[in-house]
Amino acid sequence: MNAPAKTEEFAVKIPDGVYAETVLSVEHYTDHLFRFRMTRPAGFRFRSGEFAMIGLMVGEKPIYRAYSIASPAWDEELEFFSIKVPDGPLTSHLQQIKPGDTVLMRKKPTGTLVLDALTPGKRLYMFSTGTGIAPFASLIRDPETYEKFEEVILTHTCRDVAELKYGFDLVEEIKNNEFLSEIVGDKLKHYATVTREDYAFTGRITDLIENSKMFADLGVPALDPAVDRGMICGSTAMLKDTKLLLENAGLTEGANNKPAEFVIERAFVG
Ligand code: A2P
Structure with a gap:
């Protein structure tokens, strides 16, 4: 042979x-x-x-x-x-x-952090920590997100300022992209906070929701299930704690086969 x-x-x-x-x-x-x-x-x-x-x-x-x-x-x-x-x-x-x-x-992609898993709303929150920003890096660059929502709020919390750079680069890239910048306009708000360094915005997103600082900083009203939708991506503990806050505000969890007011990515731990 x-x-x-x-x-x-x-x-x-x-x-x-x-x-x-x-x-x-x-x-x-x-x-x-x-x-x-x-x-x-x-x-x-x-x-x-x-x-x-x-x-x-x-x-x-x-x-x-x-x-x-x-x-x-x-x-x-x-x-x-x-x-x-x-x-x-x-x-x-x-x-x-x-x-x-x-x-x-x-070959097969999958996941629940998709626009199809949410019922129609006005304001879309994307809550992320660390590399949990990745699915939102995709969604904030997709014109469909802005067709479906009047306002898109990306929150990104990391331990240090240096870890926020990817998020800032993304927003800059959108501004510099002729095609995207026209679609996105001023609909996208990027709320970046750190927990282990001095910075303009500090604190866990869960604390900033609970004490309402996030809403004050962004100039938006408190969470309202009639208009607000959410997506959450981060560590297991962050998912659990953020989910609870959304549920306390009256939002219910959805899935691909049952769209509702917020979704979580369970398969992804980042
Ligand atoms: P902290 O520094 O207070 O732990 P990690 O790298 O551990 O996944 O953390 C990424 C970011 O997520 C950190 O800023 C961290 O804050 C924050 N974080 C960790 N656990 C939670 C939680 N249960 N709820 C909200 N934020 C969290």
Whole structure:
């Protein structure tokens, strides 16, 4: 029997039924955070706010983790925003990627942080901590968000100011994009706070809702289930605490098959 050709040897390394995409750019923000962009497979469809399973071959084995797609549905590239965990099975390798490298992606995106899971409203809150901003990076760059809502409020809370940079870059990018800036106009408000450093806005978002400082800072009325809708993405504890506050304000949790007043991403822990 002939030895397998080199190309066949290489081909067996990529598991069946997954996309193998090429890294286009990588930007490191802090020792803990980076973003990367990669090619988008022809025929890969997703709704802004969904997540996909992203992976790398580590030795002979693929390792996958759930990653929110940070780019909007119309973008011809895919963007992801990631933490770096020194001993993380995937991120310890993923943080080393360079343009030209291959990243794996399972074929089916999914998720509940989608506009379809919310009933119509006027004001959309997106509550995020840390890398939980990623699905909202997608949604704030999607024109459909502004067709459905008169006002969009993105809250982002991190420990340090340096960790907020990705969010500020996103808002700047929207302003500098002729197509998006016209659609977004002044509908988008970005409320960035930190918890472990001095800054203009400090405190956990849960505290800032409870003591009403967030509403005062933004110049908006208290939460009202008749007009306000919410999406939440962050750590398990943050999801739980923020959900409770929305429920106390009279909002009910929705899902893809049962749209309601707010949604949470349970599969994503960032
Ligand atoms: P804090 O510094 O007070 O813990 P983490 O990196 O631990 O996920 O935290 C990201 C941000 O989310 C931090 O600013 C952190 O505040 C905040 N945070 C952590 N737990 C909660 C919670 N249960 N509710 C609201 N915010 C939280």
